[in-house]
Amino acid sequence: xxxxxxxxxxxxxxxxxxxxxxxxxxxxxxxxxxxxxxxxxxxxxxxxxxxxxxxxxxxxxxxxxxxxxxxxxxxxxxxxxxxxxxxxxxxxxxxxxxxxxxxxxxxxxxxxxxxxxxxxxxxxxxxxxxxxxxxxxxxxxxxxxxxxxxxxxxxxxxxxxxxxxxxxxxxxxxxxxxxxxxxxxxxxxxxxxxxxxxxxxxxxxxxxxxxxxxxxxxxxxxxxxxxxxxxxxxxxxxxxxxxxxxxxxxxxxxxxxxxxxxxxxxxxxxxxxxxxxxxxxxxxxx
Ligand SMILES: NC(=O)c1ccc[n+]([C@@H]2O[C@H](COP(=O)([O-])OP(=O)(O)OC[C@H]3O[C@@H](n4cnc5c(N)ncnc54)[C@H](O)[C@@H]3O)[C@@H](O)[C@H]2O)c1
Numbered sequence: 001x002x003x004x005x006x007x008x009x010x011x012x013x014x015x016x017x018x019x020x021x022x023x024x025x026x027x028x029x030x031x032x033x034x035x036x037x038x039x040x041x042x043x044x045x046x047x048x049x050x051x052x053x054x055x056x057x058x059x060x061x062x063x064x065x066x067x068x069x070x071x072x073x074x075x076x077x078x079x080x081x082x083x084x085x086x087x088x089x090x091x092x093x094x095x096x097x098x099x100x101x102x103x104x105x106x107x108x109x110x111x112x113x114x115x116x117x118x119x120x121x122x123x124x125x126x127x128x129x130x131x132x133x134x135x136x137x138x139x140x141x142x143x144x145x146x147x148x149x150x151x152x153x154x155x156x157x158x159x160x161x162x163x164x165x166x167x168x169x170x171x172x173x174x175x176x177x178x179x180x181x182x183x184x185x186x187x188x189x190x191x192x193x194x195x196x197x198x199x200x201x202x203x204x205x206x207x208x209x210x211x212x213x214x215x216x217x218x219x220x221x222x223x224x225x226x227x228x229x230x231x232x233x234x235x236x237x238x239x240x241x242x243x244x245x246x247x248x249x250x251x252x253x254x255x256x257x258x259x260x261x262x263x264x265x266x267x268x269x270x271x272x273x274x275x276x277x278x279x280x281x282x283x284x285x286x
Contacts, residue, residue, distance in 0.1 A: 029266040030108065030171055031163065033058030037109035038100040040064045040087050040149050043071035045225030046175060047113030049254035050261050051078055057262060060105050064096040064149070065114065087114045087145030093152050101156040108163065108170040109265055110153030112146040115175065115193075117227060119186040135189040142193035146174050150204060150215070158211040164268075169212040171265045174201070176219045178276060182283045194219075198274050205272035214271040216264045221278025224251040246280025 037054045041047035042063035048070075051061045055078035063078075064085035065071040075082035081103065083096035100107045118138045122130050150172050157170035176197040183191025198217055205215040222241045228234050242251060260277055264270050 029268055030168060032109070032262075032265065034105055035108040036060045036062065036100050036103045036105045037111065038062040038064055038096060038107065038149070038153055039111045039113060040085065040093075040096075040145065041112070041114030041175075043067040043074055045113070045227055046220065046223060046254050046257045047111070048074050049258035050111050050113060051075075051080065053255070053258035053262050054109065054111075055080060059109065060103055062096060062100040062103065064093070085114075087112070087148055088140040090148055090152075093145075093148040097149070097152045097156050100153070101159070106160040106163070107153065107156050108160070109173070110149055110157070110170070111173045111175075111261055112149045112197075113175050114145055114149075115142045118189045120189065121186050122188050130188060135192075138189040138193050139196070142190070143196040146197050147200065150174065150200070154208050154211065154213050157213055162212055166268065167212040168214070168268060170214075172204070172208070172213060172215045173261050173264055174215070174217045176217050176274070178219045178221050178278050178281065178283055180219060181276075184283050185286050201274050202272050214268075216270055216272070217274045218257070218260060218264070219274060219276045219278070220252065220257060221245070221276070221281040222251050223254060223257055223277075225254055244281050244284060245278075248279060250279075252277065252279060 032054060037059045039047050039051050039061055042051040043065035044067065051063055051074055054061050061078055061080035063071045063075040063080055063082045066086055068084050071082045081099060083099045085096040086092045116138060118134055120130050120134060154172060160169050162169055174197050176194040179187050179191045180194025180198045201215055201217040208215055222245065228238055238251060242249060257277060
């Protein structure tokens with residue numbers, strides 16, 4: 001027998017009233033094929049994997065990144081477009097969004113992956129307070145950069161036709177970090193920037209409901225990307241980072257991250273959620 005009693009009852013009722021035997025929302029996920037997506041930080045790591053996954057799903061992807069050489073290479077490899085972008089600069093992000101909005105296919109997706117790390121204590125071992133310029137820089141790139149892409153892309157998505165009967169127009173995915181929840185010693189600036197992204201998730205989803213745009217935030221744990229550098233010292237560092245991971249006992253991969261991005265986009269009922277993506281890790285104080 002296929003399906004339970006409740007399923008059978010629904011099918012029987014639908015058949016009786018002459019309706020098609022399908023649940024409208026579940027069988028019609030946000031369609032990626034034939035749409036445009038914009039991905040900040042798309043030249044490397046999590047962003048690059050996201051660009052590749054969305055392109056494989058049939059999206060035309062605008063790679064918005066500071067890194068021209070790598071960004072162009074990723075765009076060329078995926079049939080997309082590169083837009084040199086500094087996410088902390090409003091005009092720069094607007095130009096990238098304009099490129100995405102006029103690319104021919106409807107803009108449906110914006111994924112923020114651009115980000116930088118920073119390590120300094122609130123008061124250093126030598127007694128000096130945290131440098132304010134570096135704190136501002138991390139907030140500018142990670143938090144304001146994410147807000148820039150979200151607000152400017154959403155305004156462009158609002159001008160498209162609704163994609164389905166629910167009135168859905170698009171999806172925003174932001175990248176925070178588990179450090180935005182349990183920041184470690186020395187992560188004050190980074191954690192503040194990521195905590196801000198987490199905090200924007202619910203009000204952004206509420207604001208953008210009016211235009212049919214969902215918003216979800218992913219909090220990665222330890223994912224193997226170029227952010228950790230390369231070579232023996234980096235390998236040793238990464239081996240130490242893995243220790244508190246619960247299972248599987250390894251770093252996550254950027255392809256696994258991209259798989260989650262795609263799942264969140266394609267599942268129409270995922271909204272206003274902050275999702276840990278971390279193999280069960282809970283960061284220790286140091
Ligand atoms: N890798 C991890 O373990 C991990 C964990 C938690 C959160 N994250 C977050 O995921 C995101 C991606 O990290 P990643 O590991 O792929 O790093 P990465 O260094 O491989 O990629 C980051 C990309 O962002 C771009 N970028 C930096 N500043 C920019 C700016 N001002 N404007 C436009 N582009 C800019 C870089 O050129 C680079 O291509 C970051 O926000 C990071 O904080 C990563």
